[in-house]
Amino acid sequence: MTPPLSERVRSTSRSSIRHMFDLANDEARRGRDLVRLEIGEPDFDTPAHIVDAATEAARAGHTHYTPNAGLPELREAISRTSMHGSRGRVDAGPDFDPEREIVVTTGGMEALHLAALAIADPGTEILCPTPTWPNYLTQARLAGATPVEVPLDPDDGFALDADRVAGAISAATAAVVLCTPSNPTGRVYDEAAVRRVIEAAVSHDAYVIADEVYGGLTYDEPYRPVASLADAPEHVLTVGSFSKTYAMTGWRVGWLAGPERVVEQVTKIREATTASTASVSQHAAIAALTGPHEPIDEMAAAFGKRREYVVERIEGIDGLSAPSPEGAFYAFLDVRDWEKSSLAIAETLLADYGVVVAPGGGFGDAGEGFCRLSFANGLDRIEEGFDRIERAVAEKAFGPVG
Numbered sequence: 001m002t003p004p005l006s007e008r009v010r011s012t013s014r015s016s017i018r019h020m021f022d023l024a025n026d027e028a029r030r031g032r033d034l035v036r037l038e039i040g041e042p043d044f045d046t047p048a049h050i051v052d053a054a055t056e057a058a059r060a061g062h063t064h065y066t067p068n069a070g071l072p073e074l075r076e077a078i079s080r081t082s083m084h085g086s087r088g089r090v091d092a093g094p095d096f097d098p099e100r101e102i103v104v105t106t107g108g109m110e111a112l113h114l115a116a117l118a119i120a121d122p123g124t125e126i127l128c129p130t131p132t133w134p135n136y137l138t139q140a141r142l143a144g145a146t147p148v149e150v151p152l153d154p155d156d157g158f159a160l161d162a163d164r165v166a167g168a169i170s171a172a173t174a175a176v177v178l179c180t181p182s183n184p185t186g187r188v189y190d191e192a193a194v195r196r197v198i199e200a201a202v203s204h205d206a207y208v209i210a211d212e213v214y215g216g217l218t219y220d221e222p223y224r225p226v227a228s229l230a231d232a233p234e235h236v237l238t239v240g241s242f243s244k245t246y247a248m249t250g251w252r253v254g255w256l257a258g259p260e261r262v263v264e265q266v267t268k269i270r271e272a273t274t275a276s277t278a279s280v281s282q283h284a285a286i287a288a289l290t291g292p293h294e295p296i297d298e299m300a301a302a303f304g305k306r307r308e309y310v311v312e313r314i315e316g317i318d319g320l321s322a323p324s325p326e327g328a329f330y331a332f333l334d335v336r337d338w339e340k341s342s343l344a345i346a347e348t349l350l351a352d353y354g355v356v357v358a359p360g361g362g363f364g365d366a367g368e369g370f371c372r373l374s375f376a377n378g379l380d381r382i383e384e385g386f387d388r389i390e391r392a393v394a395e396k397a398f399g400p401v402g
């Protein structure tokens with residue numbers, strides 16, 4: 001007999017983004033010239049002053065475990081200013097008490113995972129307006145909860161439909177996850193709609209998990225943190241990260257900020273999971289928050305230029321459109337008019353044109369008919385990618401228009 005595997009773990013699946021990533025890596029190993037537009041990771045190197053701070057910390061012997069909640073200086077820095085936006089510093093919103101209301105985590109990923117573990121039980125639901133980042137659905141399952149997709153309307157550019165989301169909240173709801181700016185649509189959710197969702201969550205004694213890892217990258221308006229919109233901020237769990245704004249994906253530093261009762265539970269279970277985030281990475285994160293922000297503003301400005309270029313190219317290709325990216329670094333291409341599924345389109349683009357995008361169906365059922373294009377790549381590569389996509393569209397590579 002074979003010993004069983006966990007049902008919770010078996011009920012999860014790998015995302016189709018990963019599938020494309022693996023296929024692309026295989027092709028790249030064979031020497032193929034690919035334009036990689038599937039990856040949600042800044043192409044920039046971490047700014048030098050941040051790397052220097054980590055090196056110095058390691059040399060100075062900061063190579064030990066840190067408190068489970070993270071270095072006090074880092075929590076302090078997060079509480080003072082948690083994000084650099086493309087228009088200068090974005091206020092962190094409500095004042096979080098660095099000692100009781102902030103826990104440093106191993107990326108935003110761990111903050112989201114442990115938040116789900118801390119607040120959900122079997123029989124509860126975690127609601128995700130979709131299309132959305134698929135890891136929330138996996139994290140809900142790992143917590144024994146049921147992930148519930150609440151589809152947003154593609155014809156409304158996947159704007160946050162507060163009525164629909166509020167209507168899906170019930171006594172079973174442990175949390176609603178709002179990813180804003182959104183991965184994959186690039187939308188920044190309307191403040192009034194966010195307020196309504198928070199009110200509905202409060203009235204059912206549920207939490208709103210605000211995933212704001214892209215909060216430092218907005219293009220039209222400075223970002224307003226979700227917790228700052230809430231009359232009852234004790235119902236909002238804010239997740240932040242150094243990965244995207246500071247080009248620090250590999251350093252693995254993020255945080256959860258919110259009510260003490262949740263932060264305390266998350267800090268408690270960290271003792272048995274990662275114990276603490278890598279000490280040198282935490283020193284790097286302190287430098288990111290307290291050091292010069294010109295290098296960070298330069299990256300944000302580069303993303304702004306790419307976004308303009310991407311919008312222009314999409315408009316210039318007959319039959320292609322996308323909701324305008326207001327934040328993050330994604331364009332969600334509308335391919336509903338084509339005959340093939342989003343996965344088949346992504347596979348065709350890779351196999352026949354050497355350009356890699358992520359199939360929208362991987363972001364929940366509502367994402368089918370779309371492909372996510374990441375502009376976290378140099379302008380020259382983005383240009384080449386669009387030239388190839390343009391050729392594929394001209395050659396009707398995705399089948400006749402349905």
Ligand SMILES: Cc1ncc(COP(=O)(O)O)c(C=O)c1O
Pocket residue numbers: 040106107108109110133179183211213240241242243249252253254
């Ligand atoms: C929406 C969203 N949330 C959270 C994360 C996690 O980022 P990290 O764990 O690197 O902070 C990502 C990374 O791609 C993301 O896209």
